[in-house]
Amino acid sequence: GCHGKTTGRGGFRLSLFGFHPADDHYSITRAARGRLVFPAAPSRSLLLLKPTMSVPHGGGRRLEAGDADYDRLLRWIAESMPAAAPQAAELEGIELFPSERMLKRNSTQQMVVTAVYSDGTRRDMTRLAELESTSPSHATIDRSGLVQIADRTGETALIARLQGHVATARMTIPLDAADVPPVKLPIAGFIDRHVEQKLKTLRIPPSPVCTDSQFLRRAHLLIAGRLPEPAEARDFLSSTEPDRRTRLVRQLVRSPGFADYFAQKWAGILRNKRRDQAGRVRGTIAFHRWIRNAFAENMPYDEFARRILTATGDAAVNPPAQWYAEVRYLDRYVDDTAQVFLGLRIGCARCHHHPYENYSQEDYYGLAAFFTRVGRKGGNGARERRANEVIFVSPTGQVTHPLTGAVVEPHGLGGEEQQIPAWQDPREALADWLTADDNPYFARAMVNRVWGHFFGRGLVDPRDDMRTTNPPSNGPLLDALARDFVNSGYDIRQLVETICTSTAWQLSPEPNPWNLDDTTACSRFQPQRLSAEVLLDAIDSVTGVKTPWENLPLGTRAIALPDEDYSNRLLKLYGRPERESACECERVEQPSLTQALFMMHDEFLETRIGSDSGRAAQLAGDTRDEQERIRELFLAALCREPEPAELKQAMAYLHSGQPPHAAWCDLVWVLINMQEFQHVR
Template identity: 55%
Template sequence: LQRIEVFPSEATVRSGHSQQLVVTAVYDDGTRRDVSRVVELRTNDSSLVEIDGAGLATAGKRTGQTAVIALLQGRVAVSRLTVPLETSRASWPEFPIANLIDRHVQRKLKTLGVAPSAVCDDAKFLRRVTLHLAGRIPRPDDIEAFLADGSPRKRAKLVSRLLASPDYADTFAQKWSALLRNKRRGQKDRIAGTITFHRWIRNAIASGMPFDRFVRSILTATGNVSVSPPAQWYAEVRYLDRYVDDTAQVFLGLRIGCARCHHHPFENFTQGDYYGLAAFFTRIGRREGIGVAERRAKETVFIKAAGSVKHPVTGNVVKPHGLGGPDLEVPPYADPRHRLVDWMATRENPYFARAFVNRMWAHCFGRGLVEPIDDMRVTNPATNPRLLDALANEFVDSGFNMRRVLELITTSTTYQLDSSANVDNLDETQGHSRFYPQRLSAEMLLDSIDQVTSRPTAYGGLPVGTRAMQLPDENYSNQFLKLFGRPPRESACECERTAAPSLSQSLFTLNDSFLLGKIFDAKSRAGVLATADGDHAARIRRLFLVALSRPATSIEVEKAVKYVVSESDAKTAYSNLMWALINTKEFQYNH
């Protein structure tokens, strides 16, 4: 059996209607056979579509897209089925096309029959994009200047400024440091390595290093971290299976660990494919302190003359090859890892560029076009595969320019849609008909609290004013960051970062001394506002602007003034107002 095919590979099925699927087996000799009644069929979401044993798919009442998976003798194929919204709409609402993203999203929404929300106002956009690109809330002077700017291109100009800012480099250095497991593990001898590697990552992002060169520098690193900072990756990722698993997960968006022991159950990957990737890393050697944790910072990574890995079933030596690619011959003393990156960083590679743009999409929208974002298998198709392909091609055409992808996303109308739902899209979560609110990351939330209160958090051994977004490794931490989901960097999965709210988090922001100390400190912003010149209304407007990044409404000002004048102590009153604003969903979410 060479492969199986499902017809149709894509279809729209209205609620209550059915679509017959036909599964064909294709053999090496060219023979084709209908196997619809013997193949195993399953759906990724039975609430959208149910599938029977004969291949008849029936749509339910929900709107959305799902995949029907066919499995036969280790081969898989999928059919993507869309259940549109039943609507009698006579016309389509205005949806300005800013770039290629909007063309594909509009096409998808029309297929779903779901109308998009309106474009968000300037204050929402400013806060949203500043959090995503700079990892912080906007400063009050920047808010006032942006809201007063009458230029029709002010949003695009803002994106350009943020992408050129030091805060952009801090934000994405934090992201990649976590994914690359830049981890000290409490060992003093490793601190030089983690700080050096973090600094290298930040400089690479700030300087605009192309992503393919960024990846090559890490995967092909040799030497000591003092002369080759990316070699720090090999201090944490130390064994052949981890080389393969982390490389696939971080840079290819694939979870292929199960193929180490058996054929991947939901993908066309074999054990041979797994060990073909492993073969690229078999010449890695280490000198000085190999296996001794206390001396890893002094370790030197080098390339041996030869190295090999055997297939665990056949016992044959497996030659290096990319997934689905031909075997490669690598001369003695040559570094096979360069051949790996050569295979990865091509337009034809179906994983590398798509994995990066999907990761950036998830950063900005809270969920990827493929979700989970590092599980890009054929049986987990993108919600908008044409958009994913278009973004990947643009990324390759740009020379793997990381900023270009973020610029495209944040200047699109799709990104700038309001988070408020309309009658069509209240339950819609796949088509991006509106912006889906996201809980702020631990670092964003703590930095935002520090900015609002004007009381910076102290991190031992680092300069005063260091932001949580600038911390180089997991050992620089505190109770707040741990409680709000900062990843421990034990794996290369973004799922380590938890954004789900919890009762413990609510109790912490309501009454923990760490937060209350910042708010009620005599030198906090609330204390300063309480003794500042001007009427209460003006000072309250300033507090709202600082905390929520928008002007307060007249009703909010009226109620706040009434409360402040009712209190005998102005500092307590303003501190209570700040406490209340910090505990709102509007403050704790990006929306």
């Protein structure tokens, strides 16, 4: 609220969400000479007059005279505002009951928040807890804890918060339509068993398996970031081998395109950014090459994380040190480490107890303590200070708690404090804790991130916001994926193969009468827009004209660019991130009018389509049958043959009197502007 801000408001300051009761008691009863309370006439206290609007209050009406909260405050003031006794039982946690419930549409459910104290007592605190629903379109909850279920199938999580503690519950609303067919998903592995169980719970029948042409295009674009060549498409679509899809996935995860594509994604997450500084190009190119090699060689993910976190030296010699050259500051070390490798956004805990998690400032500065000995030297001048830096580990360094001033020893989230000798790099201890097989965050964060890439949304979404109050859409599946990832030795290639050979990933994007509204249970494939880099490469592929990049070989793909300093109008329009943040949300995925106008008549596109050396010119001069040439164009753009009506329209246009080159240019333009081309389906 207003008074929970760092500076408070109107001379009155409280801790955010009441995380520091002792400080709040002082602010209410002693600050400003106790002007807020009047024990001689409690009802005349500003603490009651303001929130009831008996006197003007910028925050509006917050209490009603005579209600339970008002009377509780009135009695407390009349009793001389006692503080909690030193021996009083402490709140150890809260419970939200029922924790799970299957409910019909348009029904209600009463929730109860129970506080659990250190002396074993339990108390109903429903009216004092803060309650909310993560999906108000499925269910809402009022202050009394009454849940109103909407007329919609799906799931929602309910969240309760009280004095720094959080609890969640899940409400499931199954489909109650008549004549719903049995839920049956062809089982290819453990992923499908968990998905089928979720669909059975919701009574949502899945769509059928996608066509071979849809799978071919989906696999190439999401695994290797590129379209297949027409010859590749013909070979796959003509194959009768029963394992052709599995073999294609295994081929693509071992292709250069996979390494290029995932290196591009991780270079953004790890902020590999030149910032228009020529002196930094050695470091950014070296770091990008190192990331790409890690994916090309299938470096275990735990080793990948360790080598980044413990990097020292010059980035040109030891490329992972580039991460420290860009991230630089202690708070960013903590924020980025948590978000990138743990899937947690804990920046709030830098200043106060995290409002949506059970993380305190002690936890935040315990992570910060692992980085306090990181030093840097070298560099000349403000612009060059990062170019020649050397990262080293100092024998000394500590961090203090901002409220108590006490030195905080290094410890992982929820872990024990560690005494680290001067000769040891504290970051090695951090890497040990972070990559331990029993770490509850590390493997789950990575498998959720990879799942989100292939399905368009994570099992926890946003993908890097895996807090307690943002529970997964399929918790057992997330746990199973994490266990399998750990047991594989953190094998990213195997993780991708497991996901992409599942039936769940191979479902059709076309909805059936029962799963149209489903976006989380994996009853069908959710179409995704092509990312900026993949779209540019796809346009290059279909037009047959390669985009040139300064100081790079002609034919270098956009997904293989080493840093953000290579400019292009399409990349900017379609939301390529500037790498200012570790959050994947920096990539803009929403469509815009400017994008539509660009695709309609921008010179960039027109020159590529109309190039004398492009695909349109080649097709215009080709002596093969026109229908065969049209089929090749459709294979190049959409990985499928034209429908009979499409073939008829294309033939008619080619014979409409247009010059052959111009007519073929128009056909290329039409395909590029199709939603089917600009999306993965």
